[in-house]
Amino acid sequence: MSEDCNKSDCGSCGVSGCPSRKDPLAKDACNEGSSVKRLIAVISGKGGVGKSQICALLANALRASGKKAGILDADITGPSIARMYGIHGGADSDGKAVLPKETAGGLKIMSINMLLEHEEDPVIWRGPIISSTVRQFWTEVAWGELDYLLLDMPPGTGDVPLTVFQSLPVDGIVVVTSPQELVSMVVAKAVHMAQAMNVPILGLVENMAYFDCPDCGKRHEFFGKSHAREVAAGYGIEHVMSLPILPANAALCDEGRGDELDASLLGTFAGEIEAELES
Numbered sequence: 001m002s003e004d005c006n007k008s009d010c011g012s013c014g015v016s017g018c019p020s021r022k023d024p025l026a027k028d029a030c031n032e033g034s035s036v037k038r039l040i041a042v043i044s045g046k047g048g049v050g051k052s053q054i055c056a057l058l059a060n061a062l063r064a065s066g067k068k069a070g071i072l073d074a075d076i077t078g079p080s081i082a083r084m085y086g087i088h089g090g091a092d093s094d095g096k097a098v099l100p101k102e103t104a105g106g107l108k109i110m111s112i113n114m115l116l117e118h119e120e121d122p123v124i125w126r127g128p129i130i131s132s133t134v135r136q137f138w139t140e141v142a143w144g145e146l147d148y149l150l151l152d153m154p155p156g157t158g159d160v161p162l163t164v165f166q167s168l169p170v171d172g173i174v175v176v177t178s179p180q181e182l183v184s185m186v187v188a189k190a191v192h193m194a195q196a197m198n199v200p201i202l203g204l205v206e207n208m209a210y211f212d213c214p215d216c217g218k219r220h221e222f223f224g225k226s227h228a229r230e231v232a233a234g235y236g237i238e239h240v241m242s243l244p245i246l247p248a249n250a251a252l253c254d255e256g257r258g259d260e261l262d263a264s265l266l267g268t269f270a271g272e273i274e275a276e277l278e279s
Contacts, residue, residue: 027167027168027169028135028138028139028167028168028169029139030138030139030143031097031138031139031140031141031142031143032097032142033094033096033097033142033143033144034141034142034143034144034146035143035144035145035146036143036146036148036149037146037147037148038147038148038149038171038277039148039149039151039168039169039170039171040058040148040149040150040151040170040171040172040173040174040202040273041074041150041151041153041161041164041165041170041172041173041174041199042054042055042058042150042151042152042153042173042174042176043153043155043161043173043174043175043176043190043194044153044155044175044176044177044186044190045155045156045157045175045177045186045187045188045189045190046155046156046186047078047155047156048155048178049155049176049177049178049207049208050176050178050207050208051152051153051155051176051207052075052080052081052084052152053084053207053249053250053253053261054174054176054205054207054243054266055071055081055150055152055176056071056081056084056085056253056258056261057243057249057261057262057263057265057266058150058174058205058266058269058270058273059071059107059148059150060105060107060258060259060261060262060263060266061263061264061265061266061267061269061270062147062148062150062270062274063105063106063107063263064263064264064267065267065270065271065274067147067148067274068106068144068145068146068147068148069107069108069146069147069148069149069150070100070107070108070109070110070143070146070148070149070150071107071108071109071110071149071150071151071152072110072134072137072138072141072149072150072151072152073109073110073111073112073113073152074134074137074151074152074153074154074160074164075152075153075154075160076112076123076125076130076133076134076154076160077122077123077125077130077154078154079111079112079113079123080152080253081109081111081152081258082101082109082111082113082114082119083113083119083256084253084256084258085103085107085109085256085258085259086103086255086256086257086258087101087103087109087111087114087256088119089114090114090115091110091114091115094142096142097140097141097142098110098140098141098142099141099142100141100142100143101114103258103259104259105259107259108143108144108146110137110141110143112133127158127159127160128159130159130160131159131160131162131163134160134163134164135163135167135168138168151164151168151170157189157190157193161193162193162197165193165194165197165199166197170199171200171277172199172200172201172202172273172276172277173190173194173199173200173201173202174202174203174204174205174273175187175190175191175201175203175204175205175237176204176205176207177204177205177206177207177228177231178206178207178208178209178223179206179208179209179221179223179224179225179226179227179228180223180224184227184231187204187231187235188235191235191237201235201237202239202273202276202277203237203238203239203240203241203269203272203273204228204231204232204237204239204240204241205240205241205242205243205266205269206226206228206240206241206242206243207243208222208223208243208244208245209221209223209226209228209242209243209244210222210226210242210244210245211244211245212244222245226242228240228242238272238276239269239272239273239276241266241268241269243265243266246265249261249262
């Protein structure tokens with residue numbers, strides 16, 4: 001080992017046979033109190049597409065199919081998952097590890113809001129600290145036995161997605177988008193990042209694709225015609241789902257009743273994702 005070794009930048013070290021040398025392809029091991037079969041990242045190329053709500057719907061759909069599921073809120077500066085499920089207050093500990101909170105519906109949740117004195121306190125941290133926190137939610141939280149742990153990722157292709165794809169054993173990603181013309185470019189960025197990191201793309205969910213008016217009975221496409229299937233086909237993404245604007249869902253999230261989000265909306269999509277991962 002070099003006298004100047006800081007055990008963090010093995011790529012610049014010329015010493016061979018060093019016991020501290022890290023395998024650049026090695027992934028972080030989960031906490032010894034965790035047994036997670038599948039890790040799925042829910043990502044979006046931009047904000048404002050309802051990614052967290054889709055993550056919650058997918059988690060509910062997996063729970064409805066009998067799977068044990070949880071959500072790791074990796075959006076450290078804009079966390080919403082805990083509040084969506086009515087979870088307030090600090091996380092617990094067993095003396096060895098941090099313990100996630102469990103919703104009434106049996107979903108396990110971990111979010112930075114559970115570690116703040118007040119959930120309205122801003123997280124004013126630089127990228128490396130934020131990325132390190134996400135890794136700690138994997139290595140220092142005892143998730144117990146889970147079939148699926150979903151990562152609610154921050155939008156874009158910055159520090160956190162890069163850290164997650166490099167350091168955590170992600171089985172695949174679900175891309176969330178909306179119908180605007182601009183989205184094809186934004187989706188391309190997210191897809192290209194996943195491809196560059198050799199992470200499989202499991203499916204694409206187009207949110208807010210249309211609104212069915214309960215008064216006139218007409219379907220309105222406020223954000224333009226759907227391009228989800230064309231975009232997905234261009235990248236060889238097989239599993240695609242388009243969801244409408246549902247004001248009732250927004251109300252449930254605002255009221256902390258995320259367990260009541262209709263799991264059937266993504267039931268078929270979740271089943272397709274499960275089948276692909278198990279094939």
